[in-house]
Amino acid sequence: MTAQYLAVRKHVMASLIKHIIKVLIYGITGGLVVLIVILVMFLENRPELKVWHQVGLDAEYRADSPVQSFEDYLAIEKQLFDQLEERILNHIPTEDQNLINRYYRGSLSDPNRWSTNWNRTFELSTNTPKAGVLLLHGMSDSPYSLSSLGRRLHSAGAWVIGLRLPGHGTAPSGLLQVKWEDMAASVRLAMGHLRTKVVKQPLYLVGYSNGGALALHYVLSGMENSTLPKISGIVLISPSIGVTPIAALAKWQARLGRFLGLKKLEWNSILPEYDPFKYNSFAVNAADQVYRITNEIRSRIESLAAAGKLNRFPPILAFQSIVDSTVSTNAVVNGLFAKLPSGSHELVLFDINRLSEVKHVLRKDPKTSIEAKLNDPSLPFAINLVTNGSEKSRDIVVLQKIPGASTIVRKPLGMKWPFNLYSLSHVALPFPENDPLYGMIDSDEHSKIQLGNMDLRGERGVLYIPAEDMLRLRWNPFYSYLERRLIEFVRLAKIENKTVLTK
16 A cells, blocks of 8 residues: 555545535534524514513613612602503504403503502501511512512511512513613612611511522622621522523524514513513513523622632521422522521422322422432521322421431421312412412402413413413412411511521
8 A cells, every 4th residue: 555545545535524524514504594594483473562562661770770769769660650651551552452451451450450559669668667678579570479478577567668670560571671780779779778767677688589589689799798788588489599501592582583673582472461460471681681690699609608708698598399490499409508508598398299199190200309408417408398298198297307407307287288289380489379360269259350260271272371371370379388487587476386497
């Protein structure tokens, strides 16, 4: 075999490899282009955007707004709702004037049918407050989501503020441009105001979903900025600590839509707005902002941990369903609680319904991972599992484990799983069964929409409203337990049978 032959062979092989690589690159690029085209066609085939998707309200508060006080914030909020009236409510076309459109005056979904329009910031004052509590709702929500807990806290002696976060309570278009920094700035304003009303008593934050992320961000910021009012404790309900990695791609969908001039691509979902206190449509930017703030929280926790400053973190009480399609339950455990030094931190997990008839149709059972946590003596936090007394019983018990303990304490709750419920959901935790909007109530009063007992039957693919939205549980059968634990945590009630969180 001559040197010339080898050289020719080497040249041919190199050319062949280059050709194969080019073919692969062209094939992958072509395939990607085809997938993008199919995705764009699918997204563009959704319902047409409405006035509430497209018309912006420029009176909204921003982090760089020239606002000096909470009173100024409320003044801007009033201007915002005036704009909502002028730019959207006064321009609802005839085809959208129906009984389940929140933007059509007098519809069953009109927020003004309620005695209070819970889309706005509310403040529940008292002459001699025992504590101050700031309530932070989730992304696309409104102050309504924590209003039941807010009224209970107020009746127990707290000065309560239910903050309407920027971008919320008005129209889904508010989520197109809002930034998490805007929301964080509004939290600082509200907390500063609350401190002036509750001068010496402790302050607490209650955050639901993305509101939980904002509560954590405030506390982490306060550990580096001593001018922020100090928090005595945080209550987190279905908190957004970690979201699916695919959320990182959200901004690219929106950018593609702007590049192509296709506004529908700026939306994850485009749905009828039938809920008076929550947007049904969801902007891509909103998902991106949740992703960004959770990354910021993770970065700050790691930085403070490296500096040895996390030991000043205030006590946390968190409530989380072990199955949650919105946020990561694992991130709540491993991304937050496991990173904090040992202290008065407590996690309450709501299990699935473990009746033996249900387990055979489960896609995935998180039982193994939960049992591993319960049996781990190194956990620096207390853990409680709200679960069935046995696989043959609907009776509920709480399995309690304190840091460093080798035993699990079992306590009956005097509650039962309702028939036909197999788990809680992300959206269910802060709502009682008798909630007039999301609860499972049977009422002859038909002047307002009721979503908790919505039971529409028919063929699939007929309605714009996804079947999973109608099937999703919207109220918490164990709400009274959650409410009692919250009241105890903020020290507004006599504590009964409480486990001391010490080794």
